[in-house]
Amino acid sequence: MDKTLLTYIVFCGVIILALVFDLGLLSKKNTVVSLRAALLQTIFWVLLSLAFCGFVYIERGSSDAVSYISAYLLEWSLSIDNIFVFIIIFNFFSVKENNYSRVLLLGILMAVLFRIIFIALGSELVARFDWIMYIFGVFLLYTGIKMFSSNEEEEFNPEKNWAYRFMKKIMPTTDEEPNGKFIIKKDAKIFFTRLAMVVIMLGLIDIVFALDSIPAVFSVIPDPSKKLLIYSSNIFAVLGLRSMFFLLRNAADKFDYLQQGIAIVLVFIGVKMLIEKWVHMPVWVSLLVIVVCIGASIGYSVYHRRKTLSK
Numbered sequence: 001m002d003k004t005l006l007t008y009i010v011f012c013g014v015i016i017l018a019l020v021f022d023l024g025l026l027s028k029k030n031t032v033v034s035l036r037a038a039l040l041q042t043i044f045w046v047l048l049s050l051a052f053c054g055f056v057y058i059e060r061g062s063s064d065a066v067s068y069i070s071a072y073l074l075e076w077s078l079s080i081d082n083i084f085v086f087i088i089i090f091n092f093f094s095v096k097e098n099n100y101s102r103v104l105l106l107g108i109l110m111a112v113l114f115r116i117i118f119i120a121l122g123s124e125l126v127a128r129f130d131w132i133m134y135i136f137g138v139f140l141l142y143t144g145i146k147m148f149s150s151n152e153e154e155e156f157n158p159e160k161n162w163a164y165r166f167m168k169k170i171m172p173t174t175d176e177e178p179n180g181k182f183i184i185k186k187d188a189k190i191f192f193t194r195l196a197m198v199v200i201m202l203g204l205i206d207i208v209f210a211l212d213s214i215p216a217v218f219s220v221i222p223d224p225s226k227k228l229l230i231y232s233s234n235i236f237a238v239l240g241l242r243s244m245f246f247l248l249r250n251a252a253d254k255f256d257y258l259q260q261g262i263a264i265v266l267v268f269i270g271v272k273m274l275i276e277k278w279v280h281m282p283v284w285v286s287l288l289v290i291v292v293c294i295g296a297s298i299g300y301s302v303y304h305r306r307k308t309l310s311k
Contacts, residue, residue: 004228007059011052011232015239018048032097033246041243049236056229063283068229070287071220074269075237077262077294078213082206083245089201092158093194099180103195104242107202114207115234118214119227127224136215137273143212144266147259163204167197206238212266219269220286222276256304261297265290 021044033041049072057065086104095103125132158164167173171192174184178193185191192200213234221229268289272281 007056007228010055011228014048014052015235018045018239033101035247038243038246042240042247045236045240045243049240052232052236056232064226064229066283066287067221067226068233070283070290071217071230071233072237073287073290073294074216074220074265075213075234076240077265077290078209078216079237079241080244080248080258081262082209082241083248085205086202086241086245087249089158089198089205093198095195095198099178099195100246101242102180103198104202104245106199107206108238108241110199110203111206111210112235112238114203115210115214115238116231118207118210119230119234122214122218123224123227123230126218126222133218133222133273133276136218137270139270140212140215140219140266140273141270144263144268144270147266148263158201161201161205163201164197166204167192167200171197171200173197216266216269219273219276220283255298255301257297257301258294259297261293264293264297268293 050069053065053069053072056068086107090100090103172189173196174186174191174193176184176191176193178184178195180195181193182196182199183190184193217230217234221227269286272286
């Protein structure tokens, strides 16, 4: 059997089984997810991602394995930004804790669908037009510089966001207490509840994040024929978002410098794309930069907070 086909089959099988296991054993409807359960789920998804990396190493060699793990860590670090926005959205819509897990799952599955579409389009563009990588590079460089220098007060506001305005304009919505329902029928008319709006908004907001993350991952895996590695690294990182949400929701304000770490990664990737024609950097260099920048930003955030509290 062709190695690429085998990898696709294994990947799809692992994702289906993992979702069944996650939903059946680790997630229960209308229950609050504890910190311990969130930790177990996070470990589960990380170990599963690493196990798939091992499979890639055995079937496709060390080069593809390093590319996969680099892309996974890149997407994982960029997805942390999503979590902080998710927290704001949940607070804005006053979602009850016992509905968090179900709403997050549906929103994230919607985001996965959008990611698949974006990766397919991106792969086709890269295959047809080599110069598109320079556009990606400039965009990521601009995004990274803007993110690094952005003011902390410029917080995400759901009410002013395009996704919220779009939903309010085209969807019949109600502010009535949803009681776990996504749709309410009144006077023979169907209305979408706040829970439904949150699910749709999570999926739509991820489109914005994908505009950064998809071009970024092409810097690590520029070969369109290896888009399976891009699919798998993206999907594993996104599916792990739900458990990370429960881990980080009470610690969102403790990583003051994480944004700067992510920004430096984006700037590096943007520069790497722009100079790739003249200066080739091995994939392991990208992996090292991602690990050092994210690790250092988290470490410095913790150190700075402790230093501030001790005064």
